Amino acid sequence: MWTLKAWQGRFTPHPLPPHERLRHYASWCDAVEANTTFYATPTRETVTSWARQTGPDFRFVVKLPRTVTHERRLVDAAEPLRAFLDAVEPLGPRAHALWVQLPASFGPGDVPVLAGFLRGLPAAHRLAVEVRHPAFFTDPRAAAQLEGVLAALDAEWVPFDTTAFFASPPTSDAEREAWTKKPRLPLRTRALTARPVVRYLGRDDTARTVDGWRRWVEVAAGWLREGRTPTVFIHTPDNADAPALARRFHDEVRVRVPQLAPLPDPIPAEPLTLF
Template sequence: MRLHVGCAMWTHARWRGRFLPDQLPPEERLRAYATWCDAVEGNTTFYATPARGTVESWARQTGEDFRFVLKLPKTITHERHLTGAEEELRAFLEAIEPLGPRTHALWVQLPGSFGPADLGTLAAFLRRLPGSYRYAVEVRHRAFFEDERAAGRLEQVLAGAEWVPFDTTALFRSPPTSDAERDAWTKKPRVPRRSRALTDRPIVRYLGRDDEKRTIEGWGFWVGVVTEWLREGRSPTVFIHTPDNADAPALARRFHDEVRARVPELTPLPEPEPVEPLTLF
C-alpha cells in the first residue's frame, strides 16, 4: 500500500544545508531530494522540453518506484490550445522516454480561459494521445467547479484520465501575511475544493500557508480523503506546496506521517540523507 508525496520542485535555495547538502552539484540534487520524498511535480517541462540527456540524469538519480508527474509544455496547452501541436508532443514524449515507469502521469494543465465550450477540443486531444501513459488534467475555469452539468461533462471527456484538484482554499481563507503569500494571492486560482477521484491513481495538489500551523490545519480534510482512498485500494500522490516552499519537503513527510498514523500498514518513506549544516567558510 503506497502513498507518494512530494513538492513542486526538487531543489530550492532555502533547502541548502537543511534538506539538501550545501555543496551538492546540480546533477545530484534530485537523488538527495528522493530520500525525502518519492514524487515530484515536473513544472519545468511546462516552459521547455528537456534534453534527453537531462532526463537520463533524472532516471539515474531515482528508483523505478519514484513518481514524476510531468506537465506538458505550454506550447501545447496554452499557445496551441491542444490543436496542431503534434510535433511538439512527439518531441516531448521522445525526450521523457528514459524515465520509463517513473513517469507516473502526463499532466495537462489548462488555462483559466479553457471552459465547458472547449471540451470537444480536449476530448479530441485525449483520443490522440498514446495509450502507454496515464494522463491527468487540471482545469481552472470556475464553471467546472460550480456547475454540476459542466463537471459531469468534463468527467465523461476524461474517461480514464484523472482530474487533478489544486486546493488553494487554505491560502484564501484569510488575508496574506507574507510577501510570498501576497504574490500567490495574485497568481493562484481561487476555485472551490474538489475531491472526487476518477481513477485508482488520484493526484492532489495542496497549497498551504507560510505559517506551518495553518498549513497543517488546512490539510486535515485531505488526510481524511487520502485515508479513504487507500482503504479503497487506490494509490494516491499528494504534492504539498506553500507560497515560499521553504519547508515543503518536511511538510510532505509530515502529511505522510499523519496518514500513516491512520493506516499503519502504509509503506513508510525512505530515511532522508544526512545533511551537514551550512558553514560560513
C-alpha cells in the same frame, strides 16, 4: 522543484552538483511535480539523469509544455508534443502521469478539443488533467461533461486546493505574490481513477497549513482503504519547508492506514561526524 535554493544546506547538502540534487530530494519524498517541463522541454540526456538519480518506484508527474496547452490550446501541437514525449521516454515507469494543466480560459466549450487531444496520446501513459475555468466547479453540467470525458479515458481530474490559502489575507511577501497568481476555486475531492493526484497550497505558517490539510488526510486514507494509490503534493507560498511538510502529511495518513509504507530515510544534509 528539487533545486530550490531554500532547501540547500537544510534538506540537501550545499554545495551540491545539480546532477545530484534530485537524488537527495528523492530520499525525502517519493514523488515530484516536474514543473520545469512546462517552460521548456528538457533533453533526453537531462531526463536520463533524472531517471538515474531515482528508483523505479519514484513518481514523476510531468507537466506538458505550455506551447501545447496554453499557446496552441491542444490544437496543431503534434510537433512540440512529439518532442516532449520523446524527451520524457527515459523515465520509463517513473512517469506516473502526464499532467495536462489548462489555462483558466479553457472552458466547457473546449471539452471536445480536450477529448480529441487525450485520445491521441499514447495509451501507455496515464493522464492527469488540471482545469481552472470556474464553470467546471460551479456548473454541474460542465463538471459532468468533463468527468465523462476523463473517466472514459481513465484520466484523472487534478484538484488544486487553495481554499486554506485564501481563507484569510496574506501576511508575507511570498503569500502576497501567490495571492495574485494562484487560482481561487471551490474545493473538489472526488477521484475518477485508481491513481488520484492532489495539489494542496497551504500558508507560510505551518500550523495553518496543517490545519488546512486535515480533510486531505482523511480523503487520502479513504482512498488507500479503497485500494487507490494517491499522490499528494504539499505546497506553501515559499515552499521553504515543503519536504518536511510532505513527510508530516504522509505520517499523519500512516496513523490512519498503518500498512502504508514509510518514506525513505533522508540522506543527511551535512556529513556525519564522530563528535
